[in-house]
Amino acid sequence: MLPLKTVKSVIKVKKLAKYYDKNVAVDQVSFEVGDGEIFGLLGPNGAGKTTIISILATLLRPTSGYAEVAGISVGGNRDALRRQIGIVFQEPALDTKLTGRENLQFHAMMYGLAKHERRERIERMLELVDLQDKADLLVEKYSGGMKRRLEIARGLVQHPRVLFLDEPTLGLDAQTRRHIWDYIRRLNREERVTVMLTTHYMEEADFLCDRVVIIDKGRIAAMDTPARLKDILGGDIVNLAVPEGGEPLMNVLKDRPWIKASRLHDGQLSLTMVQGDKRIPELMQTAVQTGTRVTAVNLHKPSLEDVFLHFAGRSISEEETGHDAQFRFVRHGGRR
């Protein structure tokens, strides 16, 4: 989905930069996010993702460049802009001595919602994240996943145009993560809210996002739909096991225009192509025609991990273990 041509942009960023002393956190970044999109900022820790979100949420001032959300410049009327956005921070920002509902009430009142609207929205949001039953428990009794859901619900109470999610599933177990993904899709659909999220999980960006920006060291390395980004790598790799030799098959296939690369090694014929799954029948047909016995087929879809590797020249998880924390806004060890 590339809605930019048809739908108006709700976030515009032009040549945005943020320096800390001499360190560059964000370097000349430009992009636009269409209304209703789920837009992902993907990159390792310290790439500048949180900085971009903080600038768009008016929590940080940019060093240079321009950014606007819902038609309001980040340097303009901050309170007006803040009414248009909801934000879920990387670290929990809940009052654990209040109940879930009280946290939402606090929020709704801070955003100036009228009483009847408040009640209605809070019930609706609790329902959206399936927390009605737990709404009157103190938040200190909540699990990590419940806290996250409550925060997502809270970010939506004031009917924002854009919801920012900073690492929405960081530190959650795999099952809880899947649930959070489902909630994010649901709210995007049902609340018609544009979602901008940061993540360093490839599967997350792949599963959720309509479009992804790959950020590395404060710069945009690539921007497109996850599918197209993966296509940049030349497509899927199809491996055919040909124990009795595959020379004739390879020679025929080499001339087909949709085969990007072919290699024969250790009784395996490796072929690179776009949309390999749709080509497998044709491959099998050709194999029969050339009298080649194929004993196994496997298809390797490139992941965003491969894409990141392609653009950054290193894997995203290598970065994880590195000491690349200088731009992180993690103040204490309390990361979930």
Added chain:
Amino acid sequence: MKAIQGIAIYVLWLRELKRLLRARSRLIGTLLMPLFFLAFMGLGFQRMRFPGMPGTEYSDFLLPGILGMSILFSSAFTGLSVLWDREFGFLKEIMVAPVSRVSIVLGRIAGGITTSLFQALAILAVSLAFGFRPRQWVMMFPALLLMVLISITFIGLGLSFASNMRDMQGFNLVMNFVIFPLFFLSGALFPLDDFPSWVRAVARLDPLAYGVDGLRAALLGSSDMSLAFNLIALAIFSLLAVALGVWFFEKSDSL
């Protein structure tokens, strides 16, 4: 935007009240400390007299000091609770809301006054139960006003410090190097008559000194300075402290 948003102030106050009522241990702990002070020092120095001592008993002299102490500590604590909120992440939720910084400060002050007055009145009630009687009941009103002003002053001061600090380590620093000296210089436990003149000069800058002296004027009917003077001085201090608190809080604009 400089507007004062009533609903934001109200909800910040409500939050503080709910937290106060739920934190039983904090509630009891903050009540017990001043009561212990009052009981042990009152009994221990029972027969102590000094020239010009207001009140007939040392415990009478002590009560306004302990009231001042209790308000000083709980108010400074409220001011510094910004640090607490930062530690637990909730500060972000407050800071990102479309609410003027002035309203946030006023909301915190409203919450803090409630907390400290609740404690001070509980101490006063216990004292009344043990036989303390103010000179005139009507003088409870200026006493109440004084307590509110003391509270505002130190919440403002606490906020100013908290806005300039990043973490909880600063909390102990402020407690040891600001709050305790303010307490001892206030004359809450003893008169400063026999201290060197420069110490007494420094003590003139201690807002709590006016608070404690004012409370003695109101409750015991005898004091160094007049009730009106103490009230005016404290009102000026509280205005300055709030202005300082708002200014630092707006300037820091920090997460």
